[in-house]
Amino acid sequence: MIKRTGSYTIKFCEPPVILGYGAVAGKKESEGPLGKCFRKIYYDSRAGQKTWEKAEARFQQDAFMMALEKSGKRTEDIDYMFAGDLLNQLISSSYSMRSFDIPYLGQYGACSTMAQGLIMSSMSICGGAAKVAGVVTSSHFCTAERQYRYPLEYGGIRTQTAQWTVTASGSVVLANGSKGIGVRHATVGKIVDKGVTDINNMGAAMAPAAFDTIVKFFKDTATSPDDYDRIYTGDLGQVGTDVLHELMMTEGYDISNVHRDCGLMIFDREKQDVHAGGSGCGCGASVLCSKILSDMENGKLSNVLFIATGALMSPTANQQGESIPSVAHLVHLSIEN
Amino acid sequence: MIKRTGSYTIKFCEPPVILGYGAVAGKKESEGPLGKCFRKIYYDSRAGQKTWEKAEARFQQDAFMMALEKSGKRTEDIDYMFAGDLLNQLISSSYSMRSFDIPYLGQYGACSTMAQGLIMSSMSICGGAAKVAGVVTSSHFCTAERQYRYPLEYGGIRTQTAQWTVTASGSVVLANGSKGIGVRHATVGKIVDKGVTDINNMGAAMAPAAFDTIVKFFKDTATSPDDYDRIYTGDLGQVGTDVLHELMMTEGYDISNVHRDCGLMIFDREKQDVHAGGSGCGCGASVLCSKILSDMENGKLSNVLFIATGALMSPTANQQGESIPSVAHLVHLSIEN
Numbered sequence: 001m002i003k004r005t006g007s008y009t010i011k012f013c014e015p016p017v018i019l020g021y022g023a024v025a026g027k028k029e030s031e032g033p034l035g036k037c038f039r040k041i042y043y044d045s046r047a048g049q050k051t052w053e054k055a056e057a058r059f060q061q062d063a064f065m066m067a068l069e070k071s072g073k074r075t076e077d078i079d080y081m082f083a084g085d086l087l088n089q090l091i092s093s094s095y096s097m098r099s100f101d102i103p104y105l106g107q108y109g110a111c112s113t114m115a116q117g118l119i120m121s122s123m124s125i126c127g128g129a130a131k132v133a134g135v136v137t138s139s140h141f142c143t144a145e146r147q148y149r150y151p152l153e154y155g156g157i158r159t160q161t162a163q164w165t166v167t168a169s170g171s172v173v174l175a176n177g178s179k180g181i182g183v184r185h186a187t188v189g190k191i192v193d194k195g196v197t198d199i200n201n202m203g204a205a206m207a208p209a210a211f212d213t214i215v216k217f218f219k220d221t222a223t224s225p226d227d228y229d230r231i232y233t234g235d236l237g238q239v240g241t242d243v244l245h246e247l248m249m250t251e252g253y254d255i256s257n258v259h260r261d262c263g264l265m266i267f268d269r270e271k272q273d274v275h276a277g278g279s280g281c282g283c284g285a286s287v288l289c290s291k292i293l294s295d296m297e298n299g300k301l302s303n304v305l306f307i308a309t310g311a312l313m314s315p316t317a318n319q320q321g322e323s324i325p326s327v328a329h330l331v332h333l334s335i336e337n
Numbered sequence: 338m339i340k341r342t343g344s345y346t347i348k349f350c351e352p353p354v355i356l357g358y359g360a361v362a363g364k365k366e367s368e369g370p371l372g373k374c375f376r377k378i379y380y381d382s383r384a385g386q387k388t389w390e391k392a393e394a395r396f397q398q399d400a401f402m403m404a405l406e407k408s409g410k411r412t413e414d415i416d417y418m419f420a421g422d423l424l425n426q427l428i429s430s431s432y433s434m435r436s437f438d439i440p441y442l443g444q445y446g447a448c449s450t451m452a453q454g455l456i457m458s459s460m461s462i463c464g465g466a467a468k469v470a471g472v473v474t475s476s477h478f479c480t481a482e483r484q485y486r487y488p489l490e491y492g493g494i495r496t497q498t499a500q501w502t503v504t505a506s507g508s509v510v511l512a513n514g515s516k517g518i519g520v521r522h523a524t525v526g527k528i529v530d531k532g533v534t535d536i537n538n539m540g541a542a543m544a545p546a547a548f549d550t551i552v553k554f555f556k557d558t559a560t561s562p563d564d565y566d567r568i569y570t571g572d573l574g575q576v577g578t579d580v581l582h583e584l585m586m587t588e589g590y591d592i593s594n595v596h597r598d599c600g601l602m603i604f605d606r607e608k609q610d611v612h613a614g615g616s617g618c619g620c621g622a623s624v625l626c627s628k629i630l631s632d633m634e635n636g637k638l639s640n641v642l643f644i645a646t647g648a649l650m651s652p653t654a655n656q657q658g659e660s661i662p663s664v665a666h667l668v669h670l671s672i673e674n
Contacts, residue, residue, distance in 0.1 A: 002465035004416075008440060010466045051657050079341070080525060088425040089651035090445050094528055094662045103345060103525035104664055105453060106649070108427050108443035116442060120457070127464015128339035129347045147653075188417060188440035191431055312443070314426035316484075320388050325431045327441055 002126050006220025008187050008213075015182030015336055016125040016174045019073065019132075022066025023289040024059045025282075026141070026167030032267045037290035038168070039066055045142055045167065052142040053091060056169075059282070060085070060096035060138045063171035063289065067134065071173035078102045078173070079130035082120045084113035085138050085281050086165075087147060092138050102134070110310030111206075111235050112189075113137040114170060114285035115329035118306075121174050122183040122331075131175060138169035139280025148199070148315060161201040163237045163279035166266055170285030172293075178336060181296050185221060185332035189213040191312070193325040199318050203240025203263075203276055206309035209326035210236065211247040214307060217330050218253065225255045229301045232292060233328075234284030234308035235263035237277030262287035284308040302335040339463050343557025345524050345550075352519030352673055353462040353511045356410065356469075359403025360626040361396045362619075363478070363504030369604045374627035375505070376403055382479055382504065390428060393477040396506035396619070397422070397433035400626065401473045408469075408510035415439045415510070416467035419457045421450035422475050422618050423502075424484060429475050439471070447647030448543075448572050449526075450474040451507060451622035452666035455643075458511050459520040459668075468512060475506035476617025485536070485652060498538040500574045500616035503603055507622030509630075515673060518633050522558060522669035526550040528649070530662040536655050540577025540600075540613055543646035546663035547573065548584040551644060554667050555590065562592045566638045569629060570665075571621030571645035572600035574614030599624035621645045639672040 001013040025038040026045060035041075040062055047055035060083070068075065081100070083093035084107035097104050109116040117135030124130040142152060144165040150156040174183070192212050196205035210233055218224060225231060236244055241261045248255050262284045263277035288306055295301045309328040318324075338350040362375040363382060372378075377399055384392035397420070405412065418437070420430035421444035434441050446453040454472030461467040479489060481502040487493040511520070529549050533542035547570055555561055562568060573581055578598045585592050599621045600614035625643055632638045646665040655661075 004466070004468070053653060053657060084445070087651070088653065089447070089649060091649070091651045091654045091659075094649040094664075095654065095659065098528045098530050098662045101527055104528050105457070105525060106445035108421070108445045110426070120442070123464055123466050124460055127460055127466065129341070129460050129464065131341070188442060190438055191435045191441050193435050312426060312428070312431040314424070314428045316390060316425065317428045317432065320390060322428075322432065325435045327431075 008216045009185055009220035011185050012122055012126045012183055015184045016122045017177030017180040017182050018172050018293060019175050020067040020071025020173040021289040021293045022063045022070060023170045023286040024062045024168060025286055029166060029168055029266060032272060034266055034291050052140055056092040056138050056140040056143050057096040059169035060092055060136045063169040064134060064136045067171040067173045073132055073173055075100050075102060077132045078134050080105055080124055080133045082107050082117040083136045084108050086110060086144050109327060110312050111279060111281050111284060112308040112310030112327055112329050113281045114288060115306060115308035115331050118183060118331045119186040119188060119329055125174060125176055134173045136169060136171040137281040137285045139165050139282035141165045141167045144280060158275055159200040161239050161276050163202060163263060163276045164274035165280040166278040166283035168282035168286035170289030172289060180336060181293060181333055182336040183331055184334045187213050187217040187330040189328040191325045191327050193323050195323045197323045199313055201239060202279060202311040203237040204243055205311050205324040206326040207236055207240040207243035207247060209328040210244050210307055210309045213328040213330050215251050225253055225258050228258060228305050229303050231255055231259045231305045233261045235279040236261045236309060237263045237279060239276050296335060304333045306331045306333060345553045346522055346557035348522050349459055349463045349520055351463065352521045353459045354514030354517040354519050354673065355509050355630060356512050357404040357408025357510040358626040358630045359400045359407060360507045360623040361399045361505060362623055366503060366505055366603060369609060371603055371628050389477055389479040393429040393475050393480050394433040397429055397473045397475045400506040400508035401471060404508040404510045410469055410510055412437050412439060414469045415471050417442055417461055417470045419444050419454040420473045421445050423447060423481050446664055447649050448616060448618050448621060449645040449647030449664055449666050450618045451625060452643060452645035452668050455520060455668045456523045456525060456666055462511060462513055471510045473506065473508040474618040474622045476502050476619035477504045478502045481617060495612055496537040498576050498613050500539060500600060500613045501611035502617040503615045503620035505619035505623035507626030509626060517673060518630060518670055519673040520668055521671045524550050524554040524667040526665040528662045528664050530660050532660045534660045536650055538576060539616060539648040540574040541580055542648050542661040543663045544573055544577040544580035544584060546665040547581050547644055547646045550665040550667050552588050562590055562595050565595060565642050566640050568592055568596045568642045570598045572616040573598045573646060574600045574616060576613050633672060641670045643668045643670060
């Protein structure tokens with residue numbers, strides 16, 4: 001059963017449990033602080049495929065197969081697959097899922113897609129529509145750069161506020177269950193647009209959306225940052241992180257000690273020339289499906305908020321002078337005994 | 338409560354009810370057989386906006402406001418908005434929903450998005466996550482042509498199998514209820530790809546997906562075409578319709594009498610030069626939210642299947658030699674007393 005708690009938050013009364021998870025990453029990610037956490041690394045950006053787009057679909061398949069294997073389930077057990085990515089028409093997802101005989105529901109929340117997928121799959125399980133559901137998302141530096149910015153061969157200079165799209169995929173398999181890492185609450189965000197038009201500063205565009213959703217969650221659940229072991233955001237980077245901390249203080253919440261941003265965790269900004277940090281659907285997803293869930297499984301963390309933010313921008317809209325609409329979805333994960 | 342029926346179908350035990358619906362269409366659609374069914378027509382393809390993309394967002398806002406007004410609900414009553422369209426990064430949806438303070442979940446199923454949205458909103462309501470939810474989708478001939486095919490100014494010649502993207506939007510508002518048009522069953526489709534690579538023949542690519550989903554539904558519910566007043570598909574057009582009828586016969590189902598395709602209903606193929614028929618997210622959505630739901634409300638129809646199909650193709654994937662992955666989602670609507 002699912003109950004509404006406050007105005008925006010839902011409570012999964014019997015929390016769906018994460019049975020399996022897996023993350024695949026690229027070479028640059030393997031050289032970062034979390035390199036040892038990823039269970040599979042592709043040192044070739046094409047992952048043996050003819051194009052980067054096909055490689056990204058391959059990343060998704062691998063991540064899903066890892067999550068599935070760990071879950072002990074088979075593809076025919078999966079009632080729904082919630083998948084999404086950054087590419088036009090979500091081609092990484094539809095081409096990766098084409099080879100599986102699984103009902104498919106494409107999700108688009110830009111970099112918030114992993115949180116959105118967790119929410120949709122938990123809703124489907126806890127509401128009775130599914131027994132087992134899967135989520136997969138991905139991003140790839142080379143596919144994203146040429147779609148959103150410039151052909152890589154052009155060698156455009158990146159601004160200091162720009163983030164580096166992570167080449168990675170993360171996947172989870174969830175089911176009804178009583179023990180393990182449970183999805184206990186969720187808050188779906190509204191679209192927030194504070195008028196930022198600089199597509200090289202997505203952190204600043206997304207931070208107000210994260211702020212809006214996190215504050216709603218705290219108020220709906222009458223909790224505060226101290227109630228959680230960690231509060232993770234997906235990929236605000238350094239600029240967005242600074243903005244978020246400042247905004248949270250205006251509501252009296254100091255999250256600076258407990259907050260970590262996956263975009264800052266995945267790369268070493270001193271050594272890796274990624275400017276403001278990592279970004280992309282695959283950033284939050286791959287950090288969640290390696291470091292975070294592993295730390296929860298190993299008892300290091302037991303009560304965690306995961307907020308993934310998405311900049312819902314498009315090059316077409318940007319060229320037409322539009323600002324960047326952003327969204328943030330929150331998932332509360334806790335160990336169920 | 339939601340119960341699984343057979344291997345792929347779900348039953349909404351207390352069917353969510355469609356409280357309001359609305360459709361907005363363009364000039365060409367107003368000149369077709371359903372012209373009088375649309376409650377609002379824009380004779381200007383830019384709908385008073387500076388660009389076609391902004392116009393498409395405006396279409397969505399208008400359709401949603403109509404559905405909301407008819408539902409008797411206010412924006413603050415809507416717990417979730419499930420929205421999607423054909424444009425890269427779903428900009429019609431994110432820009433249309435930016436002005437509302439409603440939690441937003443972007444859905445991408447190409448032309449299947451209205452059925453997907455109905456399923457997701459019904460799941461959220463029947464599972465307890467939402468009391469009231471909305472769905473909106475749209476398409477626009479001018480935005481779709483320049484994104485998927487050629488700049489309109491180029492004047493490319495269209496093949497006879499090509500379909501004409503409908504300029505329209507449809508929206509529904511659903512809630513818990515005991516009387517009215519209820520969402521009783523749903524079947525989420527898997528990705529089906531029979532190797533069609535011709536992006537000017539989407540009907541042929543999508544028909545096998547519709548076939549797969551409809552047959553699963555009939556088997557799961559132990560029903561047959563005769564049990565329904567009408568079986569509507571979203572936008573198979575003439576080519577896809579012929580293929581679907583033939584495929585259904587291979588399983589012993591003759592749907593030729595009871596089946597109608599929204600892509601064939603919305604235009605007069607003799608007079609309107611649309612070749613194989615209409616297509617686009619806005620096609621099935623606007624026909625559903627005008628003619629079909631109105632006929633149900635007026636007692637002409639009481640038991641209807643609505644199957645929206647999506648060709649999940651992308652110009653990038655097509656240029657890389659990929660075939661067109663397709664998907665079809667089914668919704669069973671019935672009058673609840």
